[in-house]
Every structure is written in structure tokens, then in C-alpha cells.
Amino acid sequence: MSTQGSWQRDVFAEIGGVPESPDPESPPAPYAGSAAARYATEPGPEAAVPAQFGPPADEHPAGARPTRAGEPQPDDAVPDSVPVIAPELGEALGRVRRGDPLLRRALRAVRVLGASAAHDGASRAETARAIQQPITTGRQIAVGSIRGGAGKSTVAALLALTFAHYRTDPVLAVEADGVLGTLPRRLGAKEIRWSCSDIAHVIDASTPLANVTGYLVPFHGGWLLPGSRGRVTRNRLDPKAYYMAMASLRRHFGVTVVDCETLPTEVARLALSSTQARVLATPATVEGVASTRLVLDWLDTLDPAMLPTTVVALVHASPDTALDTRKALRHLEVRGATVISVPYDRSLAAGGEIRTAGLARDTRDAAARLAAATMDRAVAHGRGDARAHSPHAGEARP
Template sequence: MTPCFREQQRFSDPGQEPPPEWTAPTPPHGFPAQPLQTAPPVPPAPPVTGPSAADPPPELPPQTSPVPLPAPYLDLSTVALLGQPKQAPTRGWRRWLYLGTFKLVNLGESPEVTSQTTLIEEAGRPLRGCYRIAVLSLKGGVGKTTVTATLGATFASTRGDRVIAVDANPDRGTLSQKVPLETPATVRHLLRDAEGITSYSDVRRYTSQGPSRLEVLASESDPAVSKAFSSSDYARTVEVLERYYSLVLTDCGTGMLHSAMAAVLAKADVLIVVSSGSVDGARSASATLDWLDAHGHQDLVRNAVAVVNAVRPRSGKVDLQKVVDHFSRRCRAVLQVPFDPHLEEGAEISLERLKPATRQALLELAAVVARDFPAPGHPAN
């Protein structure tokens, strides 16, 4: 027979006195601390002489999940708060439709305008420090000086910083003839007074500026001067200019062995090799790359930009696509500049007088060159 609850003494009588330890006073210094029970020391494991197939694999420590980062604050930029307004069309039938519907139908810009806007943004890429561009060719008459002047004018008209072109031709250069002449000073005068140049206004006394804001530093044209423009002269010139200009373009001579070429190649961040659309022009440009490869400038050749410049109307049977394919295998990019009657004049250059196709080609050339600009926070060499 199962005993009852009272017999099992599972409940106590409320009237019964509590045990004495329940009512005992607390010691003045508290209860004595009980010693912690620690595991006995583990003897060191014997040295392992080699892995055994019977041994279990070692246990890896548990992987802890990464602490979640706090949620970022809401972006308070103008675009985030007000949205990106749709750009109204600026030309073509889209513009007429936009105005004809009292600005109710806005189809946005055409793909052509959007592409040109992208090229302008690339050409105007922010640049920290000074970036040096050298334009060269072994053959004369291929439009090397014209490419220097038009590319510099394109950069100067699309950017907000200062752009200058230097005539480093040891012979009588013609770069100064591409802009209105404002001063008879040359690079010789700049070097003579280099110690006293402490500001941009001091340099401006030796340069001429065109409508595009491109400045040109002329070479020595006095036939009585017999001293050649040496490598040290060019290095000192660039040392002065790079303190006040973001882009320095150099119009090199046709010879690769003249004294200034060593400093030009040492200072250049990118090379632009100019070729005409003729057979001898293409061969001379390719020979220029061969000479650079043979003299330890392989990196400059791989990063170079080849320009096939049409110095005359297309009348021959040269396959320009094969010329482009040849240089595309050796250089970073190849671009073609079409023939333009304004450039054929050989006088001062005005971008407004160029054909739209020529201006588009020069803008593409500027964008290609600008893609090699150092990233923000990494100044140019």
C-alpha cells in the first residue's frame, strides 16, 4: 500500500519551528568564500613524430560571426533629396518637340549628345599634379605640331586648369605660329630668368595664349643663336612649368637622337606617335616605336597613343584599316584625325573653324589620353 503524503513527509507543518540555520545571524564578514574547484593539471602531450591515419582530425576553433556594422546615415545630397532632374534636350527634333509641347514631353538628350557629354567629362577628369604629354615622330610633315596644338586647345577648352604646349624642336619650331603671338619671349628667356620666377604671373610673361586658353612657350627662332636646346635645358623648363600647369604638352623634333630627347622621354607620362595616312608616314611611325623598344622604353610604347593624321584629302589607295590594325597591336589606342581645310592653312588654329568630325576626333583623342591620368589621391610622377 502506498503511504500518504503526510507519511512521506513531503510537506511540513506550517506551525513547526524553522530549522536553526534559517534564522542564524549573518557573520560580520560574510560567508567564507568557497575554493574554486579546478581541473587537475594535464600532463604535456608527447611529441608528435608524424601524422597517423587513426588520429582524429584536430578540432578547429569555433568561427564567430562578424559583428554587423551600424546602418549608414541617410545620404543628404541634393540628388538624394530632390532626385535627378531629367536633362532637357539641347538640339535636334527632340528640342523642337520639347518646346512645341510647352516642355511637357521631355525625351532627354539624343545618344549622340550623351556620348559627346561623356567624352567631355572624361577629357575634363580631375588631375592632381602635373601630367606630361610628348608628341613625336621620326618623319616631318605628318602634322605633329598641328596635333600638339589642337590636342592642347581641346584640353584647354574643356578643362578649368592651365594647359601649356612647349616647343622642344631643336631647329626652328612652328608651334608658336598656331596661337596669336603675344610676346617675343622664348624658352631661352624663361631659362635665363628661371631663378626669379615665383608665381604664375611671372611665367605668363613668356607665353602666348590662344582663344582656347592654350598657352604656348616658343622655341628659339633667332638664327644667330648657335646653342642647341639640350637635355638639361628641357629638364629645367619642365621643372618650372610643372609648378603652375596641370598639363604640359611637348612638341618634339623629328630626330630621336637630338640632345633634348633623352629628357623628354624621361619626363613623359604618355607618348603620342603621329603618322600620316601614307606608306612612308606609317613606316616612320612604326620605326619610331622600334627605336623606343630597342632603347629600353617598352613601357612607353605599350602605353602610347598612335594618331593617324590625314594631312591631305584622301586620294591614295592606302588601306588605313590595316595601318590602324598595325598600331593597335603595339599601342594602347589608335585614333584617326580626318583632313580639315582649316588645319591645312598652317596658320593660327581656332577650334570653332574646324569641321564637326575633326572636333569630335580631337575630343576622343583627349578622352583617351585622360583615361591614363592618375586616380584621385595619386599624383602624377
């Protein structure tokens, strides 16, 4: 994937700084089975982070203080791998049912192709073209919510898996939740070593991708940067570390999906305001819709151009939701924001790793529409056309 100029000037224009070009050397030992050389690239110009976002002289995560970005760490500075979930809970998840029942899958398999099927095929093809549209610089998409349990990490994982499936350029999923994030579990990670805070001072924008991927966890078609190492501490993810990590990683990835902390934490606010598009996950309840409308109104006070680049994912966590979806959509579609309904899915509700083959067809279609609508807005933002609306917005209603 080619890079044109400094990608950081797009997203981090308010940061500024003078580019530098350190000379990275060999990468750290990659995770077993990783395709570290798959997207090897030449070093490019670094978008430096100004001094106020740099680390204090004596503060380096995990004792790491390399002389050059990407340089192998001393043995005592490399953090140990830790399991994503406690071993005693590893077998707690029982058999996960497929999203579509057997009868529905059988009927779909024997259905005679008619006008409706042809229309569905054309719609899916148009959605795929929107997801795959070419870009000249990386697009960053933040996924946030106003409360825990809204399905934020599930939506972020669905987006990352969908982009990785449809696109040929590298896709990155970043967990910007330094305490209790579940994105690694949803993407199937078994163990993690480096976190977002750890790599902020270890790599920079000139580090080749083959080196960078040694710090990341591979998932199906993409790469994952965890937010923590599974410990609850008072030290949440530092906004400075988040900015440094994102500035260093952006040039390498066509699409970056950021799973934020719940609002109104500082990192979540920074991520939502600095990315080209954003997704707000909201539970399909009256309380969830009301809270998300308040967030939309707040975003509009920050910058009126933010709502046209915002997509709301209305997540149905129960098959017995009593919410009137159409009224909820009308309440949330304000000043350019659009809404995509994500239906209840037995496979998603079970928790654990998301296996796309087990998802219901309606769930896969909703995830694709969500990715298409978000990519349309991210690309329109890059062109300075914040009012551009997705051709798929009309498909948001169930």
C-alpha cells in the same frame, strides 16, 4: 590649383637634387592683354636641378643673370619682341575655308534628333568627362614624330586648345623645337620675346605663376612658351635648358603639351621618355605608318611600360588618301598603343592660326578623343597603372 609635394619627383625622379626656396619679387612686364593675375598662386617648394644640369658660371641666355628667380631683368638683358612670321608674309594666307562645307553644316542644323544623335551626345559627354578628370599633380604630354610634315605641331596645337577649352586649371603649350617650330603660328601668336632657353635660368619652381606668365604668350585659354625667336642657328635647344625650364614650370600647370623636335634628337628622346603620356603624329601614308611602327618598337625596347601610355595620331593631310585606315590601325596598335584617326580638314590644311570655330565637327571630335585617350593614359601612369586602357580606345576607328 593646389600642389601636393614636389611635382618634379614624379617626372624628374632621375634628376634628384635638394629643394631650395629663393625669394621671387616682382614679375616682368607681361604681354599686352595677358591675364597674368588670373591664376595667381603662392610660391611653393622648388624642385632643384642638380649641378650637372645647371648653367656654367659664365653662360646665361641673352645676357640675363638675375640675382633671384623672377626678378626684373635689366633693360639690356630683356630680348626684343620679334614677329612670329615675316611682315611681308603676313598677308600671304588667303581666305581660309571652314572645315565643314555649307551644305553639311545646314543638314546638321536641321537634322531631326534621333537615336544616332543621342548616342553621339552621350559619347561626347563621356569624352568631356575623361578630359576633365581631376588630377593631383601636373600631367605632361609629349608630341613627337619621326619626320617633318607629319602634322606634329598641328596635333600639339589641337591638344593644347582642347585641354584649354575643357579644363579649368592652367594649360601650357611648350615648343621644344629650337629651330623651325610652327606651334606659335598655329596658336595665333603674333610676336614672341622669351624662348624656352631664355627662361631656363631666369625662373625656378618657386616663382609665382603671376610672375611666370609675364614670360609666356597667352593663347585662347592657355599659355605658350616658344622654342626659339625665329632664327636658324647651330645652337639647338639644350637638353639641360629644357629640363630646367620644365622643372620650373610644372607645378603651375595642370596639363603641359610639349611639341618636340622630330626624332631622334636628344631633346625629343628625353621629352618622350620623361612625360606621363606621349603622342606620335604620323601621316596617313604607308611610309609614315611603317616609320612610326619602327618608333613604337624602339620605345618598347627602352621601356615596355611606354607603349600603353602612347597614342598614335594618324593625320590625314589630303582628302584623297589611298591608305587602308583599318589595316594601318591594326599595324600600329601594338602592345597597348592605341590609334586615333585625325581626318582631313580644309581649315587645318590651309596653315596659319587654328580657329576652332572653323574646324569640321569630325575634326573637333577627333581632337577631343585624342585628348581624352591621352589624359586617361597620363593619369594611369601617375597611379602606376601603365596597363590601364582608355574607355575611348574603341572610338579610335573612323
